[in-house]
Amino acid sequence: MLDMTDVRKTFNAKTVNEKVALDGLTLHLNDGDFVTVIGGNGAGKSTMLNAIAGVWPIDRGSIVIDKKDISRLPEHRRAPLLGRVFQDPMTGTAATMQIEENLALAARRGERRTLKPGITRAERNQYRDQLAALGLGLEDRMTAKVGLLSGGQRQALTLLMATLKKPKLLLLDEHTAALDPRTAEKVLELSEKIVRENNLMTLMVTHNMRDAIRYGNRLIMMNEGKIILDIAGEQKQKLTVEDLMTAFFKASGEEFANDRALLS
Amino acid sequence: MNFTALFNAMPGAAAQGLIWGIMAIGVYITYKVLDLADLTVDGSMATGGAVCVMLMLNGVNVWLALLCAVLAGMLAGLLTGIFHTAMGIPPILAGILTQLSLYSINLAVMAFKANQGINVTKYALIVSQRNVRTLSWNNPIFTALLFLIVLIGALYWFFGTELGSSLRATGANEAMSRAQGINTNTAKILGLMISNGIVALSSALLSHYQGFVDVNMGRGAIVIGLAAVIISEVIFGKLFRNFALKLTGVALGAVIYYIVIQVVLWLGLNTNLLKLLSALIVAVFLGIPYWKAHMNMRKGGGRHA
Secondary structure, three states: OEEEEEEEEEEOOOOOOOEEEEEEEEEEEOOOOEEEEEEOOOOOHHHHHHHHHOOOOOOEEEEEEOOEEOOOOOHHHHHHHEEEEOOOOOOOOOOOOEHHHHHHHHHOOOOOOOOOEOOOHHHHHHHHHHHHHHOOOHHHOOOOEHHHOOHHHHHHHHHHHHHHOOOOEEEEEOOOOOOOHHHHHHHHHHHHHHHHHHOOEEEEEOOOHHHHHHOOOEEEEEEOOEEEEEEEHHHHHOOOHHHHHHHHHHHHOOOOOOHHHHHO | OOHHHHHHHHHHHHHHHHHHHHHHHHHHHHHHHOOOOOOOHHHHHHHHHHHHHHHHHOOOOHHHHHHHHHHHHHHHHHHHHHHHHOOOOOHHHHHHHHHHHHHHHHHHHOOOOOEEEOOOOOOOOOOOHHHOOOOOOOOHHHHHHHHHHHHHHHHHHHOOEHHHHHHHHHHHOHHHHHHOOOOHHHHHHHHHHHHHHHHHHHHHHHHHHHOEEEOOOOOOHHHHHHHHHHHHHHHHOOOOOOHHHHHHHHHHHHHHHHHHHHHHHHOOOOHHHHHHHHHHHHHHHHHHHHHHHHHHHHOOOOOOO
16 A cells, blocks of 8 residues: 655755645555556656655655655665666666676565675576566576666566565556667566566556556546546546546646657 | 896786785775775775784784774775765765875874884784795795785675675666665775775785885875776776686786886886876776777767667
8 A cells, every 4th residue: 555645845946946846746556556647747757756766855745655654764775665667778777787686686675685695596597487487588698787688678677676576566667668669568568467467556657648548457647746637447448548638638727748648 | 128127026016016906906896896986095005004014013913913904994995985975975085085084094003104114024024025036935926816816705705695796786776776775875885895995905915015104105006906907907808707807807907017017117217207107097098988989979880879
């Protein structure tokens, strides 16, 4: 369960560049909810995910996961609860380290790192099976440096790393935006498969309205740091892109002006 | 040209190179593994010797004195780490601040004298220049090699552990490391401590080797360390992929550096111009990757989204 209550974040406060990125945001997620998040540029989608992850402190409000208040915890102490995949494929993995080393790092998320071996033989076998399940042939390249992989491969690996230790909440921050359409499709399907198999509570930010409709059981739309639309269940299944455009116009009084969202 | 003089200078160059090679490995850990340029080194390269020599002059056992030297170096790294992580000071500046404070600290340790001698006939020194051309177990080349082997083995083991991996991850990608629950501040502090501990070890051995400790002996150490790292990358980069081999390459890089210096001196360069020469050579090699990227861009390649 995730509870965000009245979360506020202002960037560059008291300067000409002041921007209220999250404006008293309140959001409740139930276990197993797979929520897609859409909204224009600067609506606060990524900011919301970063607030949960603890990239910087929030100004006000509280963030609670499973009754544990994480609002004031540093980023690395929230990590045990969270799985994260980023927009930039470079962000989620260590390029100069091997595939299996990256996985071994992720497998120890939330544990004290001791002087025990960084990776064991039993782990290697387990990773080989898990990599094979991705269907990308990475199981034969486990000692290759991650920097040699393509963007899609890196995102798939990051997904595996994010869920190797089952997180309470999975944060997907436009994780297919930097990929070509076919690869993006594949990574999305993989994401859904992993989310469903593990019944993961998930927040997925996307620029693509069709994806936002197709995936998940609930959809929220953000504008100016607030949630302006929240649709779940059957109602969501009947949604169309046109509905979303109209809803956005009604709620915000602006056109949904975003090339990427319109063209896709 | 007197080749005999050059030939005779080689054992000394090798011994010095190996001892400085230990320091270069310390630099490698911050510069390459953690991706931090740490200038603490110029201070801790005198601290180790100061602590070790002064303790020995006061009757402390040589191995205990050596251990204290390493611990002193680690404290220096801790200070830089605190400046950087707890006070948000950029790493280069944090290192410079520690380096400057170490100048006073080193002087204080050395009873406010700029140098302190230690005689090999009176004290059980681990290495000494006096034995550099003897064929015996006492030869500093042999002893320094032994130290290097043990050090490289220990580091190879450490960086393969969970904790060591978290240090490597921090250097490779901080955002990812934090997302995987690694306290990157702790990792950086630990890395700085290990690095400066190793530098202090090298410093202690160097003071034994030359028979004295000088408050200025660390000046320019970071440049020598970088030179060793760069030389090893240029010469062994394609050959040495394994971590232990890379560390070996760095030590060899320091030896090559000292051999080159000997040759340059033999050719008649004024000793006082050495630091200028070293700095320029390192600057050129640091510039090569930048120039390469620049050339690629002109050719229209190398620009990938």
